[in-house]
Amino acid sequence: MLVSTAILIAFVIFLVALSFKNIREHFYSLLYIHNLPGPPANDILTGNLLYLYTTPDNVFKTLREWSKLYYPVYKTTCAHLGAANIVSPDDFETVLSTPIHMEKSFIYDMLHDWLGTGLLTSTGLKWQIRRKILTPAFHFSILQQFTAIFNEETEKLVKVFRQECDKPYINVTPHVTQFTLKTIAETAMGTKLQFTSHKEISYKKSIFEMGELLLYRLLRTWLIYKFLYLFTSRYYIERKVIKHLHSFTDSVIAEREKNFKEVVPPTENDDVYTGKKRLAMLDLLLTAKHKEGTIDDVGIREEVDTFMFEGHDTTSVALSFALMQIACHKDVQERIVEEMGEVLGDLKKKPTCNDLQEMRYLERAIKEVLRMYPSVHFISRKLGEDMVTRCGHTISKGSMVNLHIYDLHHNPEIYPDPEKFDPDRFLPENSQTRHPFAYLPFSAGARNCIGKKFAMLELKTAICGILANFVLEPIDSASTIVLVADIVLRTKEGIKVRFVPRA
Ligand code: HEM
Numbered sequence: 001m002l003v004s005t006a007i008l009i010a011f012v013i014f015l016v017a018l019s020f021k022n023i024r025e026h027f028y029s030l031l032y033i034h035n036l037p038g039p040p041a042n043d044i045l046t047g048n049l050l051y052l053y054t055t056p057d058n059v060f061k062t063l064r065e066w067s068k069l070y071y072p073v074y075k076t077t078c079a080h081l082g083a084a085n086i087v088s089p090d091d092f093e094t095v096l097s098t099p100i101h102m103e104k105s106f107i108y109d110m111l112h113d114w115l116g117t118g119l120l121t122s123t124g125l126k127w128q129i130r131r132k133i134l135t136p137a138f139h140f141s142i143l144q145q146f147t148a149i150f151n152e153e154t155e156k157l158v159k160v161f162r163q164e165c166d167k168p169y170i171n172v173t174p175h176v177t178q179f180t181l182k183t184i185a186e187t188a189m190g191t192k193l194q195f196t197s198h199k200e201i202s203y204k205k206s207i208f209e210m211g212e213l214l215l216y217r218l219l220r221t222w223l224i225y226k227f228l229y230l231f232t233s234r235y236y237i238e239r240k241v242i243k244h245l246h247s248f249t250d251s252v253i254a255e256r257e258k259n260f261k262e263v264v265p266p267t268e269n270d271d272v273y274t275g276k277k278r279l280a281m282l283d284l285l286l287t288a289k290h291k292e293g294t295i296d297d298v299g300i301r302e303e304v305d306t307f308m309f310e311g312h313d314t315t316s317v318a319l320s321f322a323l324m325q326i327a328c329h330k331d332v333q334e335r336i337v338e339e340m341g342e343v344l345g346d347l348k349k350k351p352t353c354n355d356l357q358e359m360r361y362l363e364r365a366i367k368e369v370l371r372m373y374p375s376v377h378f379i380s381r382k383l384g385e386d387m388v389t390r391c392g393h394t395i396s397k398g399s400m401v402n403l404h405i406y407d408l409h410h411n412p413e414i415y416p417d418p419e420k421f422d423p424d425r426f427l428p429e430n431s432q433t434r435h436p437f438a439y440l441p442f443s444a445g446a447r448n449c450i451g452k453k454f455a456m457l458e459l460k461t462a463i464c465g466i467l468a469n470f471v472l473e474p475i476d477s478a479s480t481i482v483l484v485a486d487i488v489l490r491t492k493e494g495i496k497v498r499f500v501p502r503a
Helices: 002-034 056-069 089-096 106-115 124-138 140-164 172-189 198-218 233-258 281-292 297-328 330-344 353-358 360-372 405-409 452-469
Strands: 073-078 081-086 378-382 400-404 470-474 496-501
Touching: 002 073, 002 081, 056 073, 056 081, 056 405, 081 089, 089 400, 106 198, 106 233, 106 297, 106 378, 124 140, 124 281, 124 297, 140 172, 140 353, 140 452, 140 496, 172 198, 172 233, 172 281, 172 297, 172 452, 198 233, 198 297, 233 281, 233 297, 281 297, 297 330, 297 360, 297 452, 297 470, 297 496, 330 353, 330 360, 330 452, 353 452, 360 452, 378 405, 400 405, 452 470
Parallel strands: 081 400
Antiparallel strands: 073 081, 378 400, 470 496
16 A cells, blocks of 8 residues: 555656756756747737738748748747757857757647557657668669659659640649659559549548648647647548558458568669669568668558658649749750750650669759759648857747748749749858758758659659640749648649640
8 A cells, every 4th residue: 555655656756856857857948949039929928929810821921021020030929838940050060969958849740640650650669670771762772663653653743734735734643643652652652543442432532631731720829739639620620531541551452461571672783773673661661670670560551641642742832833933944955855865865765764864954943943942831740959140049948939931942042042943052162151951841860851863863854744745834833823831832823834745
């Protein structure tokens, strides 16, 4: 009796100490955040967040204005919550160059019901184990296999554009989204999506619905708290959508597992992946489950869902912006086609992974697209220790820090005339003296994008396939599109381009 009472008291003391520590940490975090410059608070309850309670395009505009007005750091506050927003390369470096700040902020919690704690949202040892299992999926020899899939899907995308090219323009966004969804499904899960069966159509619909639900929640910060979200009808819609998504991924995993044969992941010395059947990322996860026991069924689903989420939308918006910019800059379009001719000989030849790597001008053009329109326009961290910004402000341990990649990429001191589309900014002679943390479309440090080479190859394959078949002419341009705040950078009404069959 005495012993159990003592244990109980010790446990209560431990809990009190823990919450005291958390409350203290939270108190200091708020104190320092309130000292930062930033838009004045409306009142003590809503802080300065009411300025953002507007349409997604106005949210986007307001954030850009704040970053200019309060450069290089400003606060956003609401009730007992606060965040520091940073925009300068020095402060990006402080956060991203050390594993101390690798934990994601609570904004990512809203992904947990769908993605669990997969590679994007996990931290610590779990993240390390998962990253180790999945890294071989992006080895050069496997990317070579994936390039064959990119080529096959590009051919189908070109067919769709051919059917519609007699129209005055095509809104490219839905078509390229279907393209990237199909490529990531085949590379991640080994599943060819045709969108003909009810199950596949409903999966595609659910992925889009999930994107809308996440955006709704993101723009109503208070709903990031699950106990408040629970009181909205959207929570119950989200549960249904997630049930659909999970049941689809579960069935794909079960199917692949039935025919599972252990795979030997490629090593750094392998030139070509020698497995007989096409390898999917899922095979590496199944191997880790059966051989090393380092992942279970729930973990496998977390990763498959994470790749479906991270791998399609990011690349799809990048491809839409790329087609717009290529259409608007005839000189750039001609140089890309000229380079394709030099590398491929025949424009209609399907590029290999090596061909794509040789296309340096195309690479610079894509880099410039991702500078102007970084698909992931902001990321967010929870500080693992106190940080002092370059201009001397302290942000304390435990604080939420938002890193605005869009503003970093539009800083005129780093990129003169930032609204000008100029791929030559990325010529070695023009970029070697640039701050190492001035260009971060794929983030940096330990938690950088695992799929960045994959994305580059996919974008290059699609652009080559499209330009081999069409001359692109401008309809939308940087001055007609309206950018909106979303989880990825989007336009209000898609992107329109005119497709003229190439003679
Ligand atoms: C143009 C395309 C892409 C862009 C701009 C992009 C950008 C990013 C960025 C900025 C991050 C860091 C996120 C954060 O810190 O919160 C990230 C992480 C990640 N990306 Fe990408 N991404 C792209 C394509 C892809 C693709 C194709 C895949 C999968 C095949 C992918 C998978 C991931 C994963 C799993 C993470 C989490 C990595 C970790 O924390 O270890 N991404 N991406």
